[in-house]
Amino acid sequence: MARLVVNFYRLLIVLACLALVSAFACIMLGILARQFQWDLPGLDAYAGFAIAAALFLALPETLRKGEHIRVSLLLQRLAPAHRNALEYWCLTAGLALAAYLAWYALRLVWTSYLTHDVSPAADATPLWLPQSLMALGCWGLALAFVEALLARLRGRLVFTPGGEAEIARAE
Numbered sequence: 001m002a003r004l005v006v007n008f009y010r011l012l013i014v015l016a017c018l019a020l021v022s023a024f025a026c027i028m029l030g031i032l033a034r035q036f037q038w039d040l041p042g043l044d045a046y047a048g049f050a051i052a053a054a055l056f057l058a059l060p061e062t063l064r065k066g067e068h069i070r071v072s073l074l075l076q077r078l079a080p081a082h083r084n085a086l087e088y089w090c091l092t093a094g095l096a097l098a099a100y101l102a103w104y105a106l107r108l109v110w111t112s113y114l115t116h117d118v119s120p121a122a123d124a125t126p127l128w129l130p131q132s133l134m135a136l137g138c139w140g141l142a143l144a145f146v147e148a149l150l151a152r153l154r155g156r157l158v159f160t161p162g163g164e165a166e167i168a169r170a171e
Contacts, residue, residue, distance in 0.1 A: 005147060009061050012140050015133070016057035023050035042123025049130035056137025060144040063094075066158070091152055095145035102142045105135035 026047035033040045075083050075090075111117070113128040148158045 005143065009064055009140065009144070012057045012137060013061040016054045016061075016137075019050045019054035019057060019133070023047045023054065026050060042119070042121045042125065045119050045121035045123060045125065049125075049133075053130060053133035053137070056134045057140070059137050060140035063141065063144040063148065087152060087158065088149075091145060091149040091158065095142065095149055098138065098142040098145050102135065102138035105131070105138040109135050 023046075026043050029040065030043040030047070032038075033043065075087060078086060109128050109131045112126070112131055117127045118124040119127055152158050
């Protein structure tokens, strides 16, 4: 099961990379279109959708690798007893917020699908398409918080002092 979860995170990060490349391609195509006076409607919207997709799809892997630097900086400066309590609180609050966001992101996708909501840009893209990538990233983040909280409950440090990528054993 753990291998399936790790492969899911890898899939999300590959999709995030593809989204960044897509955003770059849309921006470059927009620049070329202006130079050659082509009319390509919706390129700005597509670039925005791709950037948002990249952001949300990369969240689970970012948490798993311990790259949320602000939490790590605070935890490194605390005494072990306070650190443990704050780490549990951070993981629990993060899970609650991520689950809330994931649930409502999925509801947003479903509502956009049912109401045939489209982008206000000239291309009129159905909004449930880019929103589904956002929802996928949100669900991945909630799963990453569940995994991190379970690891912490098993006695492993999630936010290691040096910011190492792997989850270290607690003292």
